[in-house]
Amino acid sequence: MSVKPVAYQPHWSDRFYLFAVLKGMVITLKHFFKKKYTVQYPEVKWPVPKGHRGAIRLNKDEQGRMLCVACEMCSTACPAKCITMKAAVSPWPDREKYPLTFEINMLRCILCGMCQEACPEKAIELTEIYDFSAYTRQDLIWDRERLLKNYDLTCDGRYFERSREETGL
Amino acid sequence: MPAFEGINMSWFFFILFAALAVGSAIAMISQKNPVYSAVFLIITFFAVAGCYYLLQAPFLSIVQIIVYAGAIMVLFLFVIMLLNLRKEIRLPLHGPWQVAFAALFAAILLLQLVMFILAAVPTFHSAPGHGALSGGGEPLGLLLFTKYIYPFEIASLVLLVAIIGAVVLGRKKLPKEF
Amino acid sequence: MFGMDWIDLGILLTKVMLVIAVNFLILMIMELAERRVSAFMQDRVGPNRVGPFGLLQPVADGIKFLFKEEITPSQVERTLYWLAPALVLVPALLTFSVIPFGMSFSAFGREITLQIADLQVGLLFIFALVSLAVYGTVLGGWAANSKYPLLGGLRASSQMISYELSIGMSIIGVLMLVGSLRLSEVVAYQTGSLFTILPRWNIFTQPLGFLIFLIASFAETNRLPFDLPETEPELVGGYHTEYSSMKFAMFFMGEYIALITTSALLTTLFLGGWDVPWVDEAALGSWGVLLSLAAFAVKTGFFLFLFLWVRWTLPRFRFDQLMHLGWKVLLPLAIVNILATGLFLYLAP
Numbered sequence: 034m035s036v037k038p039v040a041y042q043p044h045w046s047d048r049f050y051l052f053a054v055l056k057g058m059v060i061t062l063k064h065f066f067k068k069k070y071t072v073q074y075p076e077v078k079w080p081v082p083k084g085h086r087g088a089i090r091l092n093k094d095e096q097g098r099m100l101c102v103a104c105e106m107c108s109t110a111c112p113a114k115c116i117t118m119k120a121a122v123s124p125w126p127d128r129e130k131y132p133l134t135f136e137i138n139m140l141r142c143i144l145c146g147m148c149q150e151a152c153p154e155k156a157i158e159l160t161e162i163y164d165f166s167a168y169t170r171q172d173l174i175w176d177r178e179r180l181l182k183n184y185d186l187t188c189d190g191r192y193f194e195r196s197r198e199e200t201g202l
Numbered sequence: 203m204p205a206f207e208g209i210n211m212s213w214f215f216f217i218l219f220a221a222l223a224v225g226s227a228i229a230m231i232s233q234k235n236p237v238y239s240a241v242f243l244i245i246t247f248f249a250v251a252g253c254y255y256l257l258q259a260p261f262l263s264i265v266q267i268i269v270y271a272g273a274i275m276v277l278f279l280f281v282i283m284l285l286n287l288r289k290e291i292r293l294p295l296h297g298p299w300q301v302a303f304a305a306l307f308a309a310i311l312l313l314q315l316v317m318f319i320l321a322a323v324p325t326f327h328s329a330p331g332h333g334a335l336s337g338g339g340e341p342l343g344l345l346l347f348t349k350y351i352y353p354f355e356i357a358s359l360v361l362l363v364a365i366i367g368a369v370v371l372g373r374k375k376l377p378k379e380f
Numbered sequence: 381m382f383g384m385d386w387i388d389l390g391i392l393l394t395k396v397m398l399v400i401a402v403n404f405l406i407l408m409i410m411e412l413a414e415r416r417v418s419a420f421m422q423d424r425v426g427p428n429r430v431g432p433f434g435l436l437q438p439v440a441d442g443i444k445f446l447f448k449e450e451i452t453p454s455q456v457e458r459t460l461y462w463l464a465p466a467l468v469l470v471p472a473l474l475t476f477s478v479i480p481f482g483m484s485f486s487a488f489g490r491e492i493t494l495q496i497a498d499l500q501v502g503l504l505f506i507f508a509l510v511s512l513a514v515y516g517t518v519l520g521g522w523a524a525n526s527k528y529p530l531l532g533g534l535r536a537s538s539q540m541i542s543y544e545l546s547i548g549m550s551i552i553g554v555l556m557l558v559g560s561l562r563l564s565e566v567v568a569y570q571t572g573s574l575f576t577i578l579p580r581w582n583i584f585t586q587p588l589g590f591l592i593f594l595i596a597s598f599a600e601t602n603r604l605p606f607d608l609p610e611t612e613p614e615l616v617g618g619y620h621t622e623y624s625s626m627k628f629a630m631f632f633m634g635e636y637i638a639l640i641t642t643s644a645l646l647t648t649l650f651l652g653g654w655d656v657p658w659v660d661e662a663a664l665g666s667w668g669v670l671l672s673l674a675a676f677a678v679k680t681g682f683f684l685f686l687f688l689w690v691r692w693t694l695p696r697f698r699f700d701q702l703m704h705l706g707w708k709v710l711l712p713l714a715i716v717n718i719l720a721t722g723l724f725l726y727l728a729p
Binding site (some may be wrong): 235238241244261264265268272276277 | 457459460499500501504505507508510511512514515518519521522530533534537538540541544561
Binding site for chain 3 (some may be wrong): 051054057058060061062064065067068069070071073
């Protein structure tokens with residue numbers, strides 16, 4: 034293979050540089066007036082694409098009861114072993130068990146979505162919420178109620194729109 | 203600059219600048235660190251420039267600052283920093299005769315200086331506002347380009363020769379294709 | 381200076397304080413503008429949270445600087461290390477004292493010029509101060525006693541000396557036209573019109589001189605594309621690497637004040653100072669004074685924006701390129717400009 038080295042040979046008009054400088058300055062000035070891509074984050078949240086695997090929620094049915102039957106399929110499938118639950122006899126006649134406690138340690142959770150795939154009742158799902166940081170480690174160990182609240186926040190699919198409406202931005 | 207109304211004010215500034223000039227000049231030669239010496243020399247130039255201004259020669263005073271304090275001393279500093287000189291290295295004395303000669307020459311220089319000053323004292327009072335050096339650049343420029351045109355041109359030629367000499371001496375032998 | 385009464389003194393002090401206050405105000409605006417303009421040119425928004433439109437961001441930054449820990453590294457040369465930041469700031473502020481920023485008017489039974497001191501050698505005074513501005517950088521770099529600041533200081537000294545020459549040579553053309561070193565006369569020369577349509581600004585009579593002055597002033601103020609004394613990728617901030625807290629802030633302030641005075645100087649020398657084209661300010665009375673002030677502000681503001689604009693457009697030069705440009709391009713061009721101006725004056729007096 035033969036490579037022919039070609040040195041950069043500027044045209045004599047390139048040697049003035051000023052025209053090139055002016056061209057560059059016109060470009061930056063154009064951008065000065067262009068649309069800005071900044072998202073004003075806490076007020077406006079970037080809507081994630083469909084299928085984003087964010088915070089976990091526990092789904093409810095039409096009567097507001099949780100769908101989970103405490104079968105432990107999810108905690109078995111979980112590669113990070115972050116789901117723990119304690120089953121109890123269901124208060125409702127259409128199922129045998131329900132989770133008395135249901136905890137997900139979000140410090141360990143890797144948001145892989147295996148629990149969602151393993152669940153036979155479609156009771157556990159990953160949502161589009163990505164901003165769930167907390168001040169203490171304890172705050173990131175989510176109990177049943179916190180997971181059910183995530184369902185309320187995201188069930189209508191308008192999580193990002195709502196945050197925009199609240200701040201008016 | 204308006205004419206001095208009270209001689210007191212200009213006296214005050216003259217004493218200030220003169221003291222500053224002498225003091226920083228002494229400080230300059232007594233410093234061990236060359237950078238501090240350079241800094242004191244800059245202060246000396248400033249004080250001298252202030253004296254020029256008091257003599258109503260603003261052009262000269264500003265040129266003194268631009269050329270000496272602004273350009274030459276920056277080059278000095280550049281060289282000092284480039285060579286990274288830190289502390290002065292004290293050379294050993296070569297016996298008592300060296301001290302004696304030094305003292306003798308210093309005494310002669312001092313004598314000359316004193317004689318010169320004493321001879322010049324009677325003309326001191328007439329200094330402000332006279333001569334080509336006062337005022338703006340115009341009288342100085344006229345003198346330089348009429349009466350002193352040959353010394354002026356010769357001086358610039360000498361400088362040119364020095365520049366060319368420096369370039370020739372400092373030029374590296376570069377490979378041909380460069 | 382001598383032979384003035386209390387009213388004169390009061391007027392003078394007011395002018396001094398006003399100029400310093402306005403300088404620091406513009407400094408704060410510039411600090412914000414730098415960040416917002418750069419953001420806008422990169423399709424971002426920039427700091428907009430502190431106060432309306434982020435206007436209080438400079439205040440927040442100032443408070444932050446004040447409360448930062450003041451670190452004096454153990455290896456520094458104390459005296460010069462402490463002196464250097466002031467040496468950057470003071471000459472930059474002093475420069476404004478000879479720049480006329482508005483039309484003169486009469487009040488209190490006397491003529492008030494909107495200029496602190498109309499020196500006979502005003503222009504040279506500015507160059508003296510410009511040439512002194514380098515000391516803060518050089519001595520700061522040396523006093524830090526550390527390798528990157530030393531390199532920054534070295535670069536600063538050689539860069540400043542090289543470009544001072546071009547800057548000095550480039551305005552000789554203007555001086556030849558005006559025939560005075562007084563800045564008020566430089567402005568007075570530029571009133572009126574050229575070929576009946578153009579304002580008689582030096583930018584039209586001295587375009588080459590203007591260009592050289594503009595390019596060299598980028599180097600003199602250490603702005604990109606010539607900010608080699610403080611290049612962050614190679615010298616980790618250069619001469620101010622070892623500085624922290626308010627001393628670092630003073631280097632920063634000095635840089636921006638120098639920017640403001642350079643813009644004001646460019647305006648005065650080449651854009652007619654406070655002159656409003658095609659308008660006779662003197663006939664408008666006090667409105668004329670305001671108009672002249674506004675004209676000066678707009679022109680200076682344009683140059684300030686230009687400095688930001690160029691900074692966020694061009695990449696940094698290499699040091700050999702910088703030296704090449706200064707010595708082999710700008711200096712010969714400046715000499716050509718002087719010769720051409722002389723020829724012009726000789727042929728068409």
